[in-house]
Amino acid sequence: MTVISSTWTTALLVALPALPFLAVLALGILRWATGKRAEERIVWAVLYAAFAGTALASALLAFQLFATERLAIEANLGDWFAIGHYHFPWRLRGDRLSLPFALFASILVGVVASFSRKYLHREEGFHRFYLLLGLFGAGVELVVLAGSLDLLFFGWEMVGLASALLIAFFHDRPKPVEHALRAFVTYRACDVGLLAAIVWMHATTGGAALDFVGPGLRWPGLVVPSEARDALIVAFLLLWASIGKSAQVPLGGWLPRAMEGPTPSSAIFYGAISVHLGPYLLLRSAPVLEAAPLAAWAVVAVGLATALHATFVGRVQSDIKSALAYASMTQLGLIFVEIGLGLHLLALAHIVGHASVRSLQILRSPSLLHDHQHLEQAMGQQLPRTGGHLEGLVPAKIQPWLYRHALERGYFDALLIDWVVEPFYRTFRALDRMESRFEIWAGGEAEAPDPTSGLDLLEQRR
Numbered sequence: 001m002t003v004i005s006s007t008w009t010t011a012l013l014v015a016l017p018a019l020p021f022l023a024v025l026a027l028g029i030l031r032w033a034t035g036k037r038a039e040e041r042i043v044w045a046v047l048y049a050a051f052a053g054t055a056l057a058s059a060l061l062a063f064q065l066f067a068t069e070r071l072a073i074e075a076n077l078g079d080w081f082a083i084g085h086y087h088f089p090w091r092l093r094g095d096r097l098s099l100p101f102a103l104f105a106s107i108l109v110g111v112v113a114s115f116s117r118k119y120l121h122r123e124e125g126f127h128r129f130y131l132l133l134g135l136f137g138a139g140v141e142l143v144v145l146a147g148s149l150d151l152l153f154f155g156w157e158m159v160g161l162a163s164a165l166l167i168a169f170f171h172d173r174p175k176p177v178e179h180a181l182r183a184f185v186t187y188r189a190c191d192v193g194l195l196a197a198i199v200w201m202h203a204t205t206g207g208a209a210l211d212f213v214g215p216g217l218r219w220p221g222l223v224v225p226s227e228a229r230d231a232l233i234v235a236f237l238l239l240w241a242s243i244g245k246s247a248q249v250p251l252g253g254w255l256p257r258a259m260e261g262p263t264p265s266s267a268i269f270y271g272a273i274s275v276h277l278g279p280y281l282l283l284r285s286a287p288v289l290e291a292a293p294l295a296a297w298a299v300v301a302v303g304l305a306t307a308l309h310a311t312f313v314g315r316v317q318s319d320i321k322s323a324l325a326y327a328s329m330t331q332l333g334l335i336f337v338e339i340g341l342g343l344h345l346l347a348l349a350h351i352v353g354h355a356s357v358r359s360l361q362i363l364r365s366p367s368l369l370h371d372h373q374h375l376e377q378a379m380g381q382q383l384p385r386t387g388g389h390l391e392g393l394v395p396a397k398i399q400p401w402l403y404r405h406a407l408e409r410g411y412f413d414a415l416l417i418d419w420v421v422e423p424f425y426r427t428f429r430a431l432d433r434m435e436s437r438f439e440i441w442a443g444g445e446a447e448a449p450d451p452t453s454g455l456d457l458l459e460q461r462r
Helices: 007-034 039-067 098-119 127-143 149-167 176-203 227-243 255-262 263-272 274-286 286-291 293-312 320-340 344-379 401-409 410-441 453-462
Strands: 072-084 085-096
Touching: 007 039, 007 072, 007 085, 039 072, 039 098, 039 127, 039 401, 072 410, 085 098, 085 127, 085 149, 098 127, 098 176, 098 263, 098 344, 127 149, 127 263, 127 274, 149 176, 149 255, 149 263, 149 274, 176 227, 227 274, 227 286, 227 293, 255 263, 255 320, 263 274, 263 320, 263 344, 263 401, 274 286, 274 320, 274 344, 286 293, 286 320, 293 320, 293 401, 293 410, 320 344, 401 410
Parallel strands: none
Antiparallel strands: 072 085
């Protein structure tokens, strides 16, 4: 593989994730050293400068890559640790997939940082918001520039943590905290897929590097296991990880609830960048999907089911942010379909276009109704209803069923509660009671002072 590796390209590649992380570290040390919060203008300036520097570095690297017509730019920083045959490499790579994504993410995060200066002015959590935004930016840069799945997982978890903490930004209210926990649990359940894929790759190929260069590929991808069965298992594990991050069915119920966070974080996370990391992972895994056609068709099926589900459900939402959440889910489903069909450049263009439009729509959502009223006043009448052409395609007999289906959000939430959450609670409540009885028996107590267990008390509070 033809790559560029020099001192200045290495410095620029390292600067992409390092600048936002150093900005967060500097603000944290300043708070610790002085014992008081920095002024809002200082917090904003530090984070804005970090992402401006990241955008400039990304642009310079992209220019260098396309000017020389090389395949990638690499920075090898050695191993974090090594145990036997396993080693954790600190290797960053800029190529025709990662550098456009890194540049685009840097610009959007910088725009949101600038927008949030006035939107969150005098807000109690102003400083916390910017620290989490910086952590998120560093995590995204690690994900897109990682030269192996090991390092990608590190950034993947940083993004998930920042996402959950920003959903619970208004932690004095119960609903944001509840919805943040729902998103966090969904992330954890699906991130097991990415972790298992890394372990499986190390067991079958000796590593999880993104070094595969095959005919027709425009950027390096995940190395394909030699056995078709192993390729299929890895592909399905990565699909599972992408389903959780990108809110695909049946686990997409957390996305509209994630809108409880501040509007700027909703725009950058759930309209622009975070939800598109699932498709990014699949684009990186394109060689494995090509080697496992069944998994590729599963990607198409998941995306198509999500697009149809979100289209119906989004039409009955009563608030603008939930409607935009389902609109994002619809487009993400179509991007999954494009990736499953092998239309990689179309999927990349779709990601950039959708992220730009959706981020702008979510940032404007607080004033959208106000603008709508002004438009109706200027026209002197109500705006015509849209979407009637879609209803005409649906037979009248099944329209009431589809309406109930949409109101219940496809019944996915109810099914997950009845078949996953409740059995989980019942199992662990029973284990908790057994443990309590064993403790009483082992301690020689005649009777339990209070049969109510900790899990039962938790359930009562819920």
